[in-house]
Amino acid sequence: MEQFPDGAHVRLQSRIEGAYVYANEDGYGISMSPHGASLNAVWAVHRLVRRGTSYVLLHGAAYGRYLSITREDAPRGYGRIVQRLYDDPRRRDFLWVPVEDEDGTGDVVMHNRRHGPWRRFEHPDEEISWMVEAIPPRQDPPELPPAVPPPMVPLGGTMIALPQRRGLPRLSRRSIRYGRATDQEGFNPLVWSTLWFVGQSVSWLRRDIANALGEHDQLNITLCVRGGSEGRLTPLVTDLPRDEQTMEIVVFTTGSQAAAELVYPDADAQQQQD
Structure with missing residues (x-):
């Protein structure tokens, strides 16, 4: 153990x-x-x-x-x-x-x-x-992957996303339940808001949640995903999985004490050699 x-x-x-x-x-x-x-x-x-x-x-x-x-x-x-x-x-x-x-x-x-x-x-x-x-842990949080917008096609003079159109990749669409953790009281698991999200880009997800929260700068928030009601929080720094399962996101204020206590593993650390 x-x-x-x-x-x-x-x-x-x-x-x-x-x-x-x-x-x-x-x-x-x-x-x-x-x-x-x-x-x-x-x-x-x-x-x-x-x-x-x-x-x-x-x-x-x-x-x-x-x-x-x-x-x-x-x-x-x-x-x-x-x-x-x-x-x-x-x-x-x-x-x-x-x-x-x-x-x-x-x-x-x-x-x-x-x-x-x-x-x-x-x-x-x-x-x-x-x-x-x-x-080992990283000293600083990693940068999020570059945002990749969904494919857009012209329709009636307007550019819209048509993920189901032939020749275009199918985009996942899922429900995102999100809640904000306060620096003083932490996170209340009984208080959630919901938005629909298309695609897998974690950068776009951060943007959408920032907009929903009225944040003018998406860098002001840090996202964690909760792996079930009994699960612990995991800093979300990779693009989302391909499935359409609902995800629960807890939002921290970047630079807050709670955000500073998050641990980010250094996946690039030297691998074991035998």
Whole structure:
């Protein structure tokens, strides 16, 4: 458990494959990727204790969603690793216990509270041994990706977005629930406003939320995504996933004490070499 301190950021690397646990851009799937220098391969540690047992939960540094296991589309008797919102504290498929491998390498096998050891999807009889790599924090928040406007086409002398038109990429459209955290009282999870957002650009999302809040400068706000009603906040600095699932965004005032306490992992930190 000492490799998973609460609030820290880690990468999980398969010793055999050398690949990292990666949050797919669809916001749901998990894959193994060689690209460790990506927020999609970084996970924040959320520790809790249930009935005297200490558990590890992991939520992605990219989209804030939690590692879970589902039986859907999995070999009979086994599970498949996915990203999900942590909404129900009674759910056991979010709870993990890392058990140190007996080979003396310091690697761990991740045991799920509900479904048992994390196994290879292609070879479900094989447990996976993970190297746990600690990721240091950045000194400053990263710049957001450049804003990419949706494709526009002329119609009746007016430029409008037609994402469903043949030859144009389909754009996601989702509901954004957002609430502002005050420097004095923090965030009230019972008070939300809603807007509809088209596309995946986090820069455009910040602009739209700033406009909705009456902020003249979008740099005055910092966005965090909440990975479910029981989930912790994750600074939102990557473009949104491709799905259309509702996202909950907590807005901080840039430069406030609360915003200054946010931790941004340095995904470009030197990767572990063995």
